[in-house]
Amino acid sequence: MAIAKAERLMNLALCLMNTRRPLSKKELRESVEAYREAWQQGSEDAFNRMFERDKDDLRELGLVIDVDENALDGEVGYLARRDRNRLPEIALDAEEAAALALAARVWQQAKMSGAASGALQKLRAAGVPFVEDREHGALEPRIPGREAAFEPLLTAARDRRPVTFDYRKAGAATAEPRSVEPWALECWRGHWYLAGYDRDRGSARVFRLSRITGKVRSRAGAFTGEVPEHVDVRAVVARFAGEGATSVAVVRVRSGAAYPLRQRALETRPLDADWDELDIPHGNGLGADLAEYGPDVIVIGPEDLRADVIDRLRAVAGLAEVGQ
Secondary structure, X not given: OOOOHHHHHHHHHHHHHOOOOOEEHHHHHHHOHHHHHHHHHOOHHHHHHHHHHHHHHHHHOOOOOEEEEOOOOOOEEEEOOHHHOOOOOOOOOHHHHHHHHHHHHHHHHOOOHHHHHHHHHHHHHOOOOOOOOOOOOOOOOOOOOOOOOXXXXXXXXXXXXXXXXXXXXXXXXXXXEEEEEEEEEXXXXXXXXXXXXXXXXXXXXXXXXXXXXXXXXXXXXXXXXXOOOOOOHHHHXXXXXXXXXOEEEEEEEEOOOOHHHHHOOOEEEEOOOOEEEEEEEEXXXXXXXXXXXXXXXXXXXXXXXXXXXXXXXXXXXXXXOOOO
């Protein structure tokens, strides 16, 4: 009779936590009944696949599993040391507990909702009192992660795994392959961004998730670039978009359009029933931002910004020369 997965995971966890030395796969196969049945009824490969999945599931649940050399036969062994799987006493005040509960509710639209709910359950089991906010229950804070790249990048950043993906820069007609060591993700003005080390360019870069096409693929190996102690993705994106810039660009915006751009304007001047004129902080990357608005935005100056936007629009349209 097939043994339930929950029972199998519990048995594996007990074996790993109640041993004083690393246990090899062979020893675990003999100790856990479900593994022994899988090996007898299937094959060594079937057992290996089941064990690897269970090991990953236990780690996802928070169990720290060490890989070491087995003292008896020299094979690779596994154990979960008790000193590494024991949490200190958790003491949160009312404000801290409320902040954690609010953060967990934020992820209800994303695939992380299960993990967030599980984290709250573990904290409740540890004695942390969470009080439901009935007064503001009608207001639900949410951060949607609609892009398919969101979850694999978040996991890769957490596990420090390099990734590859195809990325289409603003104004580009086609996507290019990128090899990146992901550091952190952050939401800024309704868009998710990834900060990381671009191996091909040998420097730090910021990528907008909505411009990632195709699948995000994990790669083996460790990071080659130094990871900063603190990664302020929002500050990097803000600098790239021209926040805090000293120069000013003048653009005309169609009435009833480009509201995110209007929010950044230093001054807005109505021209007629169809157009407004805006003064926008001008910094690196503003051309890519303006090009996304297409015919709703006309750049008046400076001339280098105007030329940049025209080049980007031509690239999207597939035009090589002015006048085509």
